[in-house]
Amino acid sequence: MADYNQAKMLLEIQQLSFVAVELNLYLDTHPEDQQALALYNSTHQSLMQCVRKYESIYGPLVNFGYSPAMQNYWKWVDSPWPWEIKY
Incomplete structure (x- = not known):
């Protein structure tokens, strides 16, 4: 189960991701803006x-190259997967 700070950080990541995707789509049609x-x-x-910051505390969010192995150990399997976290 995620602690409050972990859930708060994940929410912020989700919000920023949403804004980035929306801006990306807008810029596809308005590249000069x-x-x-x-x-x-x-x-x-x-x-x-x-x-x-999240990954330095809780481990990687994705498993395909964006998250480096930490401290010579593969941390991906140590904690719940992001979609398994109960809010």
């Missing part, structure tokens, strides 16, 4: 910071 591009880049930076 500099304000949207700046917001996308800012959102992406915040998302990556949140993901790195």
Whole structure:
């Protein structure tokens, strides 16, 4: 079971991911919109910071190359999978 801080961090990652996807879709049709591009880049930076912080505490979120092995150990199997966490 996830603790409160873990659930809070996952929620923030989900929210930032949603915003990034929406901005990505918007930019597909409005590639010249500099304000949207700046917001996308800012959102992406915040998302990556949140993901790195989460992974440093709770382990990897994905298993296909975005998350490095930590401390010479494969931590992916140590904790519940992100979709197994009960909120």
